[in-house]
Each structure stands twice: as C-alpha cells, then as structure tokens.
Amino acid sequence: MKVTIYTDGSARGNPEGPGGYGTILEYIDPKGQLHVKEISQGYRKTTNNRMEMMAAIAGFEALNRPCEVALFSDSKYLIDSFNQHWIDNWMRRNWKRGKNEPVKNVDLWKRLLKAIEPHQVTWNWVKGHDGHPQNERCDELATTAADGDALIEDKITDK
Numbered sequence: 001m002k003v004t005i006y007t008d009g010s011a012r013g014n015p016e017g018p019g020g021y022g023t024i025l026e027y028i029d030p031k032g033q034l035h036v037k038e039i040s041q042g043y044r045k046t047t048n049n050r051m052e053m054m055a056a057i058a059g060f061e062a063l064n065r066p067c068e069v070a071l072f073s074d075s076k077y078l079i080d081s082f083n084q085h086w087i088d089n090w091m092r093r094n095w096k097r098g099k100n101e102p103v104k105n106v107d108l109w110k111r112l113l114k115a116i117e118p119h120q121v122t123w124n125w126v127k128g129h130d131g132h133p134q135n136e137r138c139d140e141l142a143t144t145a146a147d148g149d150a151l152i153e154d155k156i157t158d159k
Contacts, residue, residue, distance in 0.1 A: 003027040003067045005059035006134040009051030010142030021055035022141025042145040060115035069119045074128035082123040
C-alpha cells in the first residue's frame with residue numbers, strides 16, 4: 001500500500017505556552033476509496049525541528065502495516081538528515097556530530113528510526129506555505145494545537 005504523510009511543525013502561539021504539530025496521512029484502499037487521518041498535538045517550549053520530528057513519528061506510528069511511504073516536510077533539516085545520510089554518520093559516531101558535539105534529540109531520532117524500519121520511505125522537502133494544500137492543512141492543525149487552550153500531551157519524550 002502507498003501512503004503519503006504530510007507533516008508540519010509549528011512554533012506559533014504563545015512563546016511561553018504550547019507549540020504544536022500537524023500530520024496528515026493519505027492512502028487509497030484496494031476499493032479505490034481515499035482515506036485521510038489527521039493528527040494534531042500541542043507541546044510546550046520546544047523547537048520547530050523537534051516538532052517536525054514528532055509529526056513524522058506520529059505519522060509512521062499510525063501505520064499498522066509496512067507501506068511504501070512518501071513523506072513531505074517543510075523541514076530541510078529533517079529531510080536532509082535522511083537524504084544526505086547525516087543520520088548514518090551520527091550513528092557510526094555514537095550520536096556525535098563532531099568529536100565532542102552531541103546530536104540533539106537522540107531519543108526522538110531513535111524513535112523515528114524504529115518507526116520507519118518496516119517501511120520503504122522517500123523523504124521530500126517542500127517549501128512551507130508554497131501551494132501544497134495538504135502541507136498547509138498540516139500547518140493549520142499545528143497552529144490549532146499551538147493556540148488552543150488545552151495542551152494535548154503525547155508520550156513522545158526526549159529526557
């Protein structure tokens with residue numbers, strides 16, 4: 001089965017309050033029906049790249065069987081980490097960028113690697129707010145999560 005995942009990390013909202021992310025999964029079942037699953041979460045005091053990673057994790061963890069996945073993200077950091085194989089070098093260097101500079105969010109990177117393991121994945125960068133309607137929808141979800149009164153918690157952590 002082919003699945004498309006659109007992610008968006010958003011640092012909007014109260015800078016002292018939650019940030020958020022949005023994820024949309026799309027696939028067509030064997031009967032030709034389009035299915036769309038939307039995921040939105042809020043987080044406190046975190047970075048946009050970290051939220052983009054959490055958005056990707058949420059998308060992959062929502063898949064219940066191995067799939068051919070095309071992931072679209074407006075985070076060049078996330079996409080380049082896979083397309084330019086930074087992630088492989090980090091693992092070989094025991095999660096260090098250089099001699100003594102640790103990779104940030106290692107627990108989230110490891111969780112993302114575990115989540116993508118059963119899938120065949122292509123990583124695609126799209127310029128944010130540039131005519132990709134589903135990516136824009138993800139941004140709306142992320143903004144809603146960030147601006148909402150209620151903070152939606154998830155078990156994605158990095159402590």
